[in-house]
Amino acid sequence: MAGTEGDGSAACCKVGRTAARYELEGLDEELAERWGGDGDSVGVRELAAEVNRRVLAEAMREAGLDPLDGEPENLLRLLTGDVPAGRRLDTRRRLERQDVDVDAVLSDTVSHQTVYNHLRGCLDVSKGADGDRLERRGSTLYALRNRTETVTRETLASLRDGGELDLDGFDVIVDVRVVCESCGRSRDLATLIEAGGCECGTSY
Numbered sequence: 001m002a003g004t005e006g007d008g009s010a011a012c013c014k015v016g017r018t019a020a021r022y023e024l025e026g027l028d029e030e031l032a033e034r035w036g037g038d039g040d041s042v043g044v045r046e047l048a049a050e051v052n053r054r055v056l057a058e059a060m061r062e063a064g065l066d067p068l069d070g071e072p073e074n075l076l077r078l079l080t081g082d083v084p085a086g087r088r089l090d091t092r093r094r095l096e097r098q099d100v101d102v103d104a105v106l107s108d109t110v111s112h113q114t115v116y117n118h119l120r121g122c123l124d125v126s127k128g129a130d131g132d133r134l135e136r137r138g139s140t141l142y143a144l145r146n147r148t149e150t151v152t153r154e155t156l157a158s159l160r161d162g163g164e165l166d167l168d169g170f171d172v173i174v175d176v177r178v179v180c181e182s183c184g185r186s187r188d189l190a191t192l193i194e195a196g197g198c199e200c201g202t203s204y
């Protein structure tokens, strides 16, 4: 299975792996265009939600289902949103009875930070026409972060394959957080840069 087409092992990051696994064609172009465009560009939260809807829709199709418009969105809300535990479990059981691997789908979904890092670090997309210094230097940091994730994943996989590390499937998350010494809050790097600084300095 190693190196076969579509397993995403050569992908840039989790977004790339998920896109390869679910054959989300044209995803990079679509993300870059919708996020990087001037004017009415779409935020990373909405983009991540859309990637995840496409993941679930594709998993449903692979299971022989024919998801209706809006159905994956609603199912994801029931599976991950703020709903009573009983409803969440019912939704999960119903999908599992229909041969949808809910655990696999949920572990392949992406967060808005991951989408942001993918746009900036992997695709080198800037918001707006020509990126300013903040955006350019930001890209360097995201690329470094993604590289750390990739090298860590590859090293762990090779140790595991050599029998030196006891680990089945795994995922690596590199979370760079910055603490503002004025207010003591910590934020992840992407949020801080996208917001242009800490809120405590701008909200007064």
Ligand SMILES: [Zn+2]
Pocket (backbone or CB within 6 Å): 012, 013, 014, 015, 016, 117, 118, 119, 122, 123
């Ligand atoms: Zn990527």
Ligand SMILES: [Zn+2]
Pocket (backbone or CB within 6 Å): 180, 181, 182, 183, 184, 185, 198, 199, 200, 201
């Ligand atoms: Zn602050």
